[in-house]
Amino acid sequence: MKGLILYTSKYGSTERYAQWLSQDTGFALARTSDADINTVLQYDTIVLGGCVHASSIGGISFLKRHIDTLRGKRILVFCCAASPYEESTFRVLVEHNLAGKLQGIPCFFCRGAFDMKLMSFGDRTLCRMLRKAVAKKDPKDLEPWESALISVGEDEAADWTDRSYLEPILQELTKGS
Numbered sequence: 821m822k823g824l825i826l827y828t829s830k831y832g833s834t835e836r837y838a839q840w841l842s843q844d845t846g847f848a849l850a851r852t853s854d855a856d857i858n859t860v861l862q863y864d865t866i867v868l869g870g871c872v873h874a875s876s877i878g879g880i881s882f883l884k885r886h887i888d889t890l891r892g893k894r895i896l897v898f899c900c901a902a903s904p905y906e907e908s909t910f911r912v913l914v915e916h917n918l919a920g921k922l923q924g925i926p927c928f929f930c931r932g933a934f935d936m937k938l939m940s941f942g943d944r945t946l947c948r949m950l951r952k953a954v955a956k957k958d959p960k961d962l963e964p965w966e967s968a969l970i971s972v973g974e975d976e977a978a979d980w981t982d983r984s985y986l987e988p989i990l991q992e993l994t995k996g997s
């Protein structure tokens with residue numbers, strides 16, 4: 821099985837998962853933004869990993885653009901987010917990102933990291949605004965992503981990356997191979 825892992829990562833956690841997966845599978849690795857569809861077509865299996873920013877999985881536009889060309893390929897997606905896994909939130913995220921012709925593509929969850937000190941000015945400003953809005957809410961009404969957002973102080977850093985998140989992906993890849 822010849823495979824390629826394409827990834828989109830702004831602050832490094834999705835890249836770390838992509839590298840771990842490449843070590844575990846022997847699949848080639850490339851940034852989605854550098855990917856050329858003619859090169860991608862040389863692989864049987866394509867794993868696309870993307871960081872979650874404002875509920876969008878990075879790099880999904882590449883799949884949307886090329887899904888017809890990629891017909892017959894085995895495609896898997898994984899996303900990397902700060903929120904802890906929660907079934908209904910994850911289902912909504914998948915429905916939102918893997919709609920239309922992308923519907924049915926298996927999607928996996930990997931928990932990422934959160935460090936406002938590393939963020940660009942724009943991202944940090946956005947996170948500050950969100951944190952202020954969330955802090956005003958009653959704690960019992962918070963969504964999992966809202967609790968995660970305020971659980972890490974501005975001067976702190978959280979890193980939830982864990983290789984075990986890749987196990988379901990590795991299991992899926994061994995199915996039928």
Ligand SMILES: Cc1cc2nc3c(=O)[nH]c(=O)nc-3n(C[C@H](O)[C@H](O)[C@H](O)COP(=O)(O)O)c2cc1C
Pocket residue numbers: 828829830831832833834835871872873874875876900901902903931932933934935939943946947965
């Ligand atoms: C502007 C911005 C928006 C984000 N939106 C979400 C979100 O909607 N849901 C979530 O769980 N995490 C969100 N995050 C957290 C990232 O998904 C998390 O930090 C992830 O590890 C980023 O992956 P990366 O390190 O590969 O860029 C957001 C982070 C930033 C900076």
